[in-house]
Amino acid sequence: MILAVVSIVLMTLDHRYQATDNLRSFLNGVAYPLRTITDLPNELGDMASTTFVSRSTLQEQNQTLQVQNELLKAKLQKYTALEAENTQLRKLLKSVQENQNQLNRAIVAEILSTDLDPFRRQVVLSKGSDDDVYVGQPIISAEGVMGQVIQVSAFSSIAMLITDPSHALPVQVNRNGVRAIATGEPHKNQLRLLHQPNNTDIVVGDELVTSGLGCVFPAGYPVGKVIDVNINPSLPFAQITVETSALLDRHRQVLLVWPDSKRLGGKSGCANLLSKDQHK
Amino acid sequence: MNTTPHNGLVILASFMVAYLLTMLPLPDWLGLLRPYWVAMVLMYWCMALPHRVGVGIGWLSGLFLDVVYNALLGQHALGLALLAYFTVTLHQRVRVFPLWQQSLTIYVLCLIYAALVLWVKGMTGHPPASLFWYLIPTFTTALCWPPVFLLMRRIRRGFHVA
Numbered sequence: 001m002i003l004a005v006v007s008i009v010l011m012t013l014d015h016r017y018q019a020t021d022n023l024r025s026f027l028n029g030v031a032y033p034l035r036t037i038t039d040l041p042n043e044l045g046d047m048a049s050t051t052f053v054s055r056s057t058l059q060e061q062n063q064t065l066q067v068q069n070e071l072l073k074a075k076l077q078k079y080t081a082l083e084a085e086n087t088q089l090r091k092l093l094k095s096v097q098e099n100q101n102q103l104n105r106a107i108v109a110e111i112l113s114t115d116l117d118p119f120r121r122q123v124v125l126s127k128g129s130d131d132d133v134y135v136g137q138p139i140i141s142a143e144g145v146m147g148q149v150i151q152v153s154a155f156s157s158i159a160m161l162i163t164d165p166s167h168a169l170p171v172q173v174n175r176n177g178v179r180a181i182a183t184g185e186p187h188k189n190q191l192r193l194l195h196q197p198n199n200t201d202i203v204v205g206d207e208l209v210t211s212g213l214g215c216v217f218p219a220g221y222p223v224g225k226v227i228d229v230n231i232n233p234s235l236p237f238a239q240i241t242v243e244t245s246a247l248l249d250r251h252r253q254v255l256l257v258w259p260d261s262k263r264l265g266g267k268s269g270c271a272n273l274l275s276k277d278q279h280k
Numbered sequence: 281m282n283t284t285p286h287n288g289l290v291i292l293a294s295f296m297v298a299y300l301l302t303m304l305p306l307p308d309w310l311g312l313l314r315p316y317w318v319a320m321v322l323m324y325w326c327m328a329l330p331h332r333v334g335v336g337i338g339w340l341s342g343l344f345l346d347v348v349y350n351a352l353l354g355q356h357a358l359g360l361a362l363l364a365y366f367t368v369t370l371h372q373r374v375r376v377f378p379l380w381q382q383s384l385t386i387y388v389l390c391l392i393y394a395a396l397v398l399w400v401k402g403m404t405g406h407p408p409a410s411l412f413w414y415l416i417p418t419f420t421t422a423l424c425w426p427p428v429f430l431l432m433r434r435i436r437r438g439f440h441v442a
Contacts, residue, residue: 027343
Protein backbone atom coordinates (compact mmCIF):
# COMPACT_ATOMS: atom_id res chain seq x y z
CA MET A 1 0.00 0.00 0.00
CA ILE A 2 2.27 2.67 -1.35
CA LEU A 3 -0.59 5.17 -1.45
CA ALA A 4 -1.13 4.87 2.29
CA VAL A 5 2.52 5.71 2.88
CA VAL A 6 2.25 8.60 0.42
CA SER A 7 -0.81 9.95 2.26
CA ILE A 8 0.92 9.74 5.60
CA VAL A 9 4.01 11.49 4.24
CA LEU A 10 1.78 14.14 2.68
CA MET A 11 -0.12 14.67 5.92
CA THR A 12 3.10 15.02 7.87
CA LEU A 13 4.49 17.46 5.33
CA ASP A 14 1.32 19.48 5.40
CA HIS A 15 0.94 19.47 9.15
CA ARG A 16 4.52 20.01 10.27
CA TYR A 17 6.19 21.93 7.48
CA GLN A 18 3.46 23.54 5.37
CA ALA A 19 5.43 22.21 2.43
CA THR A 20 2.41 21.44 0.28
CA ASP A 21 1.14 24.98 -0.19
CA ASN A 22 1.87 24.94 -3.92
CA LEU A 23 0.03 21.68 -4.52
CA ARG A 24 -2.86 22.89 -2.42
CA SER A 25 -3.17 26.22 -4.15
CA PHE A 26 -3.01 24.46 -7.52
CA LEU A 27 -5.79 22.06 -6.54
CA ASN A 28 -7.71 24.99 -5.11
CA GLY A 29 -7.51 26.54 -8.55
CA VAL A 30 -9.06 23.36 -9.95
CA ALA A 31 -11.78 23.50 -7.32
CA TYR A 32 -12.55 27.14 -8.07
CA PRO A 33 -14.86 26.51 -11.07
CA LEU A 34 -16.82 24.01 -9.00
CA ARG A 35 -17.13 26.52 -6.19
CA THR A 36 -18.34 29.12 -8.65
CA ILE A 37 -21.00 26.72 -9.88
CA THR A 38 -22.28 26.04 -6.37
CA ASP A 39 -22.36 29.78 -5.82
CA LEU A 40 -24.40 30.29 -8.99
CA PRO A 41 -27.94 29.95 -7.58
CA ASN A 42 -27.12 32.50 -4.94
CA GLU A 43 -25.55 34.82 -7.49
CA LEU A 44 -28.59 34.51 -9.77
CA GLY A 45 -30.85 35.28 -6.83
CA ASP A 46 -28.81 38.38 -6.07
CA MET A 47 -28.91 39.43 -9.69
CA ALA A 48 -32.65 38.91 -9.92
CA SER A 49 -33.27 40.92 -6.79
CA THR A 50 -31.17 43.80 -8.10
CA THR A 51 -32.60 43.68 -11.63
CA PHE A 52 -36.28 43.28 -10.85
CA VAL A 53 -36.73 46.00 -8.33
CA SER A 54 -39.34 48.68 -8.51
CA ARG A 55 -38.51 52.30 -9.17
CA SER A 56 -40.02 53.53 -5.94
CA THR A 57 -37.94 51.08 -3.92
CA LEU A 58 -34.82 52.30 -5.64
CA GLN A 59 -35.74 55.90 -4.99
CA GLU A 60 -36.42 55.17 -1.38
CA GLN A 61 -33.17 53.30 -1.04
CA ASN A 62 -31.30 56.11 -2.74
CA GLN A 63 -32.75 58.60 -0.32
CA THR A 64 -31.85 56.61 2.79
CA LEU A 65 -28.36 56.02 1.44
CA GLN A 66 -27.92 59.73 0.78
CA VAL A 67 -28.99 60.59 4.29
CA GLN A 68 -26.68 57.94 5.66
CA ASN A 69 -23.83 59.20 3.54
CA GLU A 70 -24.30 62.74 4.85
CA LEU A 71 -24.31 61.48 8.41
CA LEU A 72 -21.18 59.42 7.86
CA LYS A 73 -19.44 62.36 6.23
CA ALA A 74 -20.28 64.53 9.19
CA LYS A 75 -18.94 61.88 11.54
CA LEU A 76 -15.81 61.55 9.45
CA GLN A 77 -15.16 65.29 9.76
CA LYS A 78 -15.23 64.96 13.49
CA TYR A 79 -12.96 61.95 13.23
CA THR A 80 -10.37 63.84 11.17
CA ALA A 81 -10.36 66.63 13.71
CA LEU A 82 -9.96 64.11 16.52
CA GLU A 83 -7.15 62.39 14.72
CA ALA A 84 -5.27 65.65 14.23
CA GLU A 85 -5.77 66.43 17.88
CA ASN A 86 -4.61 62.97 18.85
CA THR A 87 -1.42 63.27 16.82
CA GLN A 88 -0.73 66.63 18.36
CA LEU A 89 -1.25 65.34 21.87
CA ARG A 90 1.03 62.42 21.16
CA LYS A 91 3.66 64.82 19.90
CA LEU A 92 3.32 66.80 23.09
CA LEU A 93 3.86 63.61 25.05
CA LYS A 94 6.78 62.73 22.77
CA SER A 95 5.26 59.30 22.38
CA VAL A 96 6.75 57.17 19.65
CA GLN A 97 3.62 55.14 19.31
CA GLU A 98 1.70 56.28 16.32
CA ASN A 99 -1.92 56.06 15.63
CA GLN A 100 -2.15 52.89 13.62
CA ASN A 101 -5.81 52.81 12.88
CA GLN A 102 -5.41 54.04 9.36
CA LEU A 103 -5.76 51.52 6.63
CA ASN A 104 -3.75 51.75 3.50
CA ARG A 105 -6.12 50.06 1.20
CA ALA A 106 -9.21 47.91 1.27
CA ILE A 107 -11.17 45.89 -1.24
CA VAL A 108 -14.54 44.24 -1.06
CA ALA A 109 -14.51 40.48 -1.46
CA GLU A 110 -17.52 38.28 -1.78
CA ILE A 111 -18.03 35.18 0.29
CA LEU A 112 -18.73 32.33 -2.09
CA SER A 113 -21.57 30.31 -0.73
CA THR A 114 -19.86 26.96 -0.59
CA ASP A 115 -19.53 24.78 2.44
CA LEU A 116 -16.26 23.54 3.83
CA ASP A 117 -15.79 21.26 6.80
CA PRO A 118 -18.90 21.65 9.00
CA PHE A 119 -16.82 21.47 12.19
CA ARG A 120 -14.65 24.44 11.34
CA ARG A 121 -15.57 28.01 10.61
CA GLN A 122 -13.97 28.85 7.31
CA VAL A 123 -15.23 30.65 4.23
CA VAL A 124 -14.10 30.96 0.62
CA LEU A 125 -13.53 34.50 -0.62
CA SER A 126 -13.71 35.57 -4.25
CA LYS A 127 -10.37 37.40 -4.25
CA GLY A 128 -6.97 35.77 -4.45
CA SER A 129 -3.32 36.50 -5.05
CA ASP A 130 -4.30 38.34 -8.24
CA ASP A 131 -5.57 41.08 -5.95
CA ASP A 132 -2.54 40.92 -3.63
CA VAL A 133 -4.37 39.03 -0.94
CA TYR A 134 -1.85 37.54 1.49
CA VAL A 135 -1.91 34.91 4.21
CA GLY A 136 -2.71 36.49 7.55
CA GLN A 137 -4.64 39.37 6.06
CA PRO A 138 -7.42 40.64 8.32
CA ILE A 139 -11.00 40.70 7.03
CA ILE A 140 -13.55 42.99 8.59
CA SER A 141 -17.14 44.00 8.05
CA ALA A 142 -18.98 47.19 8.85
CA GLU A 143 -19.73 45.89 12.36
CA GLY A 144 -16.36 44.52 13.35
CA VAL A 145 -13.58 42.02 12.88
CA MET A 146 -14.51 38.85 11.01
CA GLY A 147 -11.35 36.79 10.60
CA GLN A 148 -8.14 36.36 8.69
CA VAL A 149 -6.99 34.81 5.43
CA ILE A 150 -5.28 31.46 5.88
CA GLN A 151 -4.78 30.34 2.31
CA VAL A 152 -4.46 32.04 -1.03
CA SER A 153 -4.74 30.75 -4.57
CA ALA A 154 -4.90 32.78 -7.77
CA PHE A 155 -8.58 33.74 -7.82
CA SER A 156 -9.86 32.77 -4.44
CA SER A 157 -8.73 32.49 -0.88
CA ILE A 158 -9.85 30.78 2.27
CA ALA A 159 -10.40 32.74 5.44
CA MET A 160 -10.79 31.54 9.00
CA LEU A 161 -13.49 33.28 10.98
CA ILE A 162 -12.82 34.40 14.54
CA THR A 163 -15.30 31.78 15.78
CA ASP A 164 -13.16 28.91 14.48
CA PRO A 165 -11.94 26.75 17.36
CA SER A 166 -8.31 27.18 16.30
CA HIS A 167 -8.45 30.94 15.90
CA ALA A 168 -7.19 33.16 18.69
CA LEU A 169 -7.61 36.90 18.66
CA PRO A 170 -5.79 39.34 20.95
CA VAL A 171 -8.42 41.65 22.40
CA GLN A 172 -8.71 44.40 24.94
CA VAL A 173 -11.61 45.61 27.05
CA ASN A 174 -12.57 49.08 25.90
CA ARG A 175 -13.50 50.24 29.40
CA ASN A 176 -10.27 49.53 31.27
CA GLY A 177 -7.73 48.11 28.84
CA VAL A 178 -7.63 44.57 30.27
CA ARG A 179 -6.04 42.35 27.64
CA ALA A 180 -7.20 38.87 26.76
CA ILE A 181 -7.15 36.20 24.08
CA ALA A 182 -10.47 35.37 22.48
CA THR A 183 -10.89 31.99 20.86
CA GLY A 184 -13.78 30.57 18.86
CA GLU A 185 -16.74 28.59 20.11
CA PRO A 186 -18.05 27.38 16.75
CA HIS A 187 -21.25 25.69 17.82
CA LYS A 188 -22.69 28.80 19.36
CA ASN A 189 -21.04 31.28 17.01
CA GLN A 190 -19.49 32.96 20.03
CA LEU A 191 -16.07 33.65 21.47
CA ARG A 192 -14.52 32.60 24.74
CA LEU A 193 -11.86 34.51 26.67
CA LEU A 194 -8.99 32.27 27.69
CA HIS A 195 -7.01 32.25 30.91
CA GLN A 196 -8.69 35.11 32.72
CA PRO A 197 -8.26 34.86 36.50
CA ASN A 198 -11.39 34.67 38.62
CA ASN A 199 -10.87 38.19 39.95
CA THR A 200 -10.51 39.77 36.52
CA ASP A 201 -12.24 43.07 35.95
CA ILE A 202 -14.52 42.05 33.12
CA VAL A 203 -18.27 42.37 33.51
CA VAL A 204 -21.27 41.59 31.35
CA GLY A 205 -21.74 44.28 28.73
CA ASP A 206 -18.07 45.17 28.31
CA GLU A 207 -17.10 46.04 24.77
CA LEU A 208 -14.05 44.29 23.37
CA VAL A 209 -11.77 45.71 20.69
CA THR A 210 -8.68 44.31 18.99
CA SER A 211 -5.53 45.13 20.90
CA GLY A 212 -3.19 45.11 17.91
CA LEU A 213 -0.80 42.76 19.68
CA GLY A 214 0.09 39.85 17.48
CA CYS A 215 0.58 42.16 14.51
CA VAL A 216 -2.21 40.69 12.41
CA PHE A 217 -5.17 42.90 13.19
CA PRO A 218 -4.93 46.67 13.47
CA ALA A 219 -5.77 47.93 16.95
CA GLY A 220 -9.10 49.32 17.99
CA TYR A 221 -11.57 47.40 15.86
CA PRO A 222 -14.72 46.20 17.58
CA VAL A 223 -14.78 42.48 18.27
CA GLY A 224 -17.80 41.88 20.46
CA LYS A 225 -19.60 42.26 23.71
CA VAL A 226 -19.30 40.19 26.88
CA ILE A 227 -22.61 38.40 27.40
CA ASP A 228 -21.77 36.03 30.21
CA VAL A 229 -19.22 35.91 32.99
CA ASN A 230 -19.26 32.71 34.99
CA ILE A 231 -16.98 32.70 38.00
CA ASN A 232 -16.71 29.29 39.55
CA PRO A 233 -14.16 29.14 42.40
CA SER A 234 -13.49 25.48 41.73
CA LEU A 235 -12.17 26.27 38.25
CA PRO A 236 -8.78 27.92 37.71
CA PHE A 237 -10.10 30.53 35.29
CA ALA A 238 -13.22 32.59 34.78
CA GLN A 239 -15.45 31.48 31.93
CA ILE A 240 -16.27 34.49 29.82
CA THR A 241 -18.47 34.31 26.76
CA VAL A 242 -18.44 36.98 24.09
CA GLU A 243 -20.93 37.65 21.34
CA THR A 244 -19.26 38.86 18.14
CA SER A 245 -20.32 42.25 16.86
CA ALA A 246 -19.77 41.23 13.23
CA LEU A 247 -22.71 39.21 11.96
CA LEU A 248 -20.54 36.32 10.87
CA ASP A 249 -23.20 34.17 9.29
CA ARG A 250 -25.11 36.91 7.56
CA HIS A 251 -22.64 38.70 5.37
CA ARG A 252 -22.18 38.17 1.69
CA GLN A 253 -19.51 40.80 1.35
CA VAL A 254 -16.49 41.47 3.50
CA LEU A 255 -13.68 43.97 3.48
CA LEU A 256 -10.12 42.77 2.93
CA VAL A 257 -7.85 45.40 4.44
CA TRP A 258 -4.17 46.13 4.13
CA PRO A 259 -3.08 47.56 7.45
CA ASP A 260 -0.26 50.05 7.06
CA SER A 261 2.66 47.72 7.63
CA LYS A 262 5.04 50.61 8.30
CA ARG A 263 2.82 51.79 11.09
CA LEU A 264 2.32 48.29 12.41
CA GLY A 265 6.06 47.84 12.09
CA GLY A 266 6.72 51.05 13.93
CA LYS A 267 5.39 49.47 17.05
CA SER A 268 7.80 47.41 19.14
CA GLY A 269 8.48 43.90 17.85
CA CYS A 270 6.05 43.85 14.96
CA ALA A 271 8.68 44.94 12.47
CA ASN A 272 10.77 41.87 13.11
CA LEU A 273 7.79 39.59 13.03
CA LEU A 274 6.46 41.02 9.80
CA SER A 275 9.77 40.93 7.99
CA LYS A 276 10.27 37.36 9.11
CA ASP A 277 6.87 36.48 7.72
CA GLN A 278 7.69 38.03 4.41
CA HIS A 279 10.85 35.98 4.10
CA LYS A 280 8.90 32.79 4.61
CA MET B 281 -9.65 0.61 -22.08
CA ASN B 282 -12.02 3.14 -23.63
CA THR B 283 -14.32 1.21 -25.87
CA THR B 284 -16.64 4.14 -26.43
CA PRO B 285 -15.38 7.69 -26.23
CA HIS B 286 -17.75 9.00 -23.59
CA ASN B 287 -17.88 6.36 -20.91
CA GLY B 288 -14.86 7.61 -18.95
CA LEU B 289 -16.41 11.05 -18.93
CA VAL B 290 -19.52 9.69 -17.26
CA ILE B 291 -17.44 8.50 -14.32
CA LEU B 292 -15.71 11.88 -14.12
CA ALA B 293 -19.02 13.70 -14.36
CA SER B 294 -20.53 11.61 -11.57
CA PHE B 295 -17.58 12.54 -9.34
CA MET B 296 -18.00 16.21 -10.25
CA VAL B 297 -21.66 16.09 -9.27
CA ALA B 298 -20.65 14.44 -5.99
CA TYR B 299 -18.19 17.27 -5.29
CA LEU B 300 -20.85 19.86 -6.13
CA LEU B 301 -23.24 18.21 -3.68
CA THR B 302 -20.47 18.22 -1.08
CA MET B 303 -19.91 21.94 -1.55
CA LEU B 304 -23.55 22.92 -1.87
CA PRO B 305 -24.31 25.51 0.78
CA LEU B 306 -26.79 24.20 3.32
CA PRO B 307 -28.06 25.52 6.63
CA ASP B 308 -25.92 24.43 9.57
CA TRP B 309 -28.13 21.61 10.86
CA LEU B 310 -28.70 20.21 7.37
CA GLY B 311 -24.99 20.49 6.61
CA LEU B 312 -24.28 18.15 9.51
CA LEU B 313 -26.59 15.54 7.95
CA ARG B 314 -24.87 15.71 4.57
CA PRO B 315 -23.96 12.19 3.39
CA TYR B 316 -20.51 11.35 2.01
CA TRP B 317 -21.42 11.88 -1.64
CA VAL B 318 -17.94 11.33 -3.01
CA ALA B 319 -17.48 8.15 -0.99
CA MET B 320 -20.83 6.90 -2.24
CA VAL B 321 -20.02 7.50 -5.91
CA LEU B 322 -16.59 5.95 -5.41
CA MET B 323 -18.08 2.86 -3.80
CA TYR B 324 -20.60 2.49 -6.59
CA TRP B 325 -17.96 2.56 -9.31
CA CYS B 326 -15.67 0.26 -7.32
CA MET B 327 -18.51 -2.19 -7.06
CA ALA B 328 -19.69 -1.91 -10.65
CA LEU B 329 -16.37 -1.54 -12.47
CA PRO B 330 -13.61 -2.73 -10.13
CA HIS B 331 -11.22 -3.12 -13.04
CA ARG B 332 -11.45 0.60 -13.87
CA VAL B 333 -12.07 2.40 -10.61
CA GLY B 334 -10.01 1.28 -7.67
CA VAL B 335 -7.60 2.37 -5.00
CA GLY B 336 -5.77 4.87 -7.23
CA ILE B 337 -8.89 6.76 -8.26
CA GLY B 338 -10.06 6.60 -4.65
CA TRP B 339 -6.85 8.19 -3.48
CA LEU B 340 -6.99 10.96 -6.08
CA SER B 341 -10.63 11.73 -5.37
CA GLY B 342 -9.79 11.84 -1.67
CA LEU B 343 -6.94 14.25 -2.28
CA PHE B 344 -9.29 16.57 -4.11
CA LEU B 345 -11.83 16.19 -1.32
CA ASP B 346 -9.15 17.36 1.13
CA VAL B 347 -8.77 20.53 -0.89
CA VAL B 348 -12.52 20.98 -1.10
CA TYR B 349 -12.84 20.62 2.69
CA ASN B 350 -9.62 22.58 3.20
CA ALA B 351 -8.55 19.75 5.47
CA LEU B 352 -5.08 18.36 5.99
CA LEU B 353 -3.88 17.09 2.60
CA GLY B 354 -4.01 13.32 2.58
CA GLN B 355 -6.48 12.47 5.30
CA HIS B 356 -9.48 11.86 3.06
CA ALA B 357 -7.11 10.47 0.43
CA LEU B 358 -6.03 7.80 2.88
CA GLY B 359 -9.63 7.19 3.98
CA LEU B 360 -11.06 6.89 0.48
CA ALA B 361 -8.17 4.75 -0.75
CA LEU B 362 -8.85 2.32 2.08
CA LEU B 363 -12.59 2.49 1.36
CA ALA B 364 -11.94 1.71 -2.31
CA TYR B 365 -9.68 -1.17 -1.33
CA PHE B 366 -12.36 -2.72 0.89
CA THR B 367 -15.08 -2.19 -1.70
CA VAL B 368 -13.03 -3.76 -4.47
CA THR B 369 -12.23 -6.70 -2.21
CA LEU B 370 -15.87 -7.19 -1.28
CA HIS B 371 -17.47 -6.23 -4.60
CA GLN B 372 -18.41 -9.72 -5.73
CA ARG B 373 -20.22 -10.46 -2.52
CA VAL B 374 -21.87 -7.07 -2.05
CA ARG B 375 -23.04 -6.82 -5.64
CA VAL B 376 -25.54 -9.64 -5.20
CA PHE B 377 -26.84 -8.48 -1.81
CA PRO B 378 -30.39 -7.10 -1.59
CA LEU B 379 -30.38 -3.31 -1.32
CA TRP B 380 -30.95 -3.07 2.41
CA GLN B 381 -28.08 -5.44 3.07
CA GLN B 382 -25.89 -3.38 0.76
CA SER B 383 -26.81 -0.32 2.80
CA LEU B 384 -25.69 -2.08 5.92
CA THR B 385 -22.34 -2.95 4.36
CA ILE B 386 -21.98 0.62 3.15
CA TYR B 387 -22.66 1.80 6.67
CA VAL B 388 -19.87 -0.31 8.11
CA LEU B 389 -17.44 0.78 5.37
CA CYS B 390 -18.31 4.43 5.97
CA LEU B 391 -17.77 3.92 9.67
CA ILE B 392 -14.24 2.68 8.97
CA TYR B 393 -13.61 5.65 6.70
CA ALA B 394 -15.01 8.11 9.25
CA ALA B 395 -12.97 6.53 12.03
CA LEU B 396 -9.78 6.82 10.01
CA VAL B 397 -10.39 10.49 9.22
CA LEU B 398 -11.35 11.11 12.83
CA TRP B 399 -8.15 9.50 13.98
CA VAL B 400 -6.06 11.78 11.77
CA LYS B 401 -8.05 14.80 12.91
CA GLY B 402 -7.51 13.87 16.53
CA MET B 403 -3.78 13.43 15.99
CA THR B 404 -3.40 16.81 14.33
CA GLY B 405 -5.36 18.62 17.01
CA HIS B 406 -8.73 19.22 15.36
CA PRO B 407 -11.04 16.77 17.09
CA PRO B 408 -14.72 17.45 16.35
CA ALA B 409 -16.69 18.75 19.30
CA SER B 410 -19.22 15.95 19.29
CA LEU B 411 -18.70 12.39 18.18
CA PHE B 412 -22.43 11.84 17.72
CA TRP B 413 -22.78 14.59 15.14
CA TYR B 414 -19.56 13.53 13.52
CA LEU B 415 -20.89 10.03 12.87
CA ILE B 416 -24.36 11.10 11.72
CA PRO B 417 -23.31 11.28 8.02
CA THR B 418 -22.54 7.55 8.09
CA PHE B 419 -26.24 6.92 8.80
CA THR B 420 -27.41 9.31 6.12
CA THR B 421 -24.99 7.79 3.61
CA ALA B 422 -26.42 4.34 4.27
CA LEU B 423 -29.96 5.74 3.99
CA CYS B 424 -29.17 7.46 0.69
CA TRP B 425 -27.49 4.41 -0.76
CA PRO B 426 -30.51 2.59 -2.31
CA PRO B 427 -31.78 5.54 -4.40
CA VAL B 428 -28.24 6.54 -5.38
CA PHE B 429 -27.42 2.97 -6.34
CA LEU B 430 -30.53 2.65 -8.52
CA LEU B 431 -29.88 6.01 -10.17
CA MET B 432 -26.23 5.23 -10.84
CA ARG B 433 -27.09 1.84 -12.27
CA ARG B 434 -29.54 3.49 -14.65
CA ILE B 435 -26.89 5.99 -15.69
CA ARG B 436 -24.29 3.28 -16.17
CA ARG B 437 -26.60 1.20 -18.31
CA GLY B 438 -27.90 4.21 -20.20
CA PHE B 439 -24.40 5.33 -21.17
CA HIS B 440 -23.00 1.81 -21.57
CA VAL B 441 -20.12 2.46 -19.23
CA ALA B 442 -18.06 -0.67 -19.02
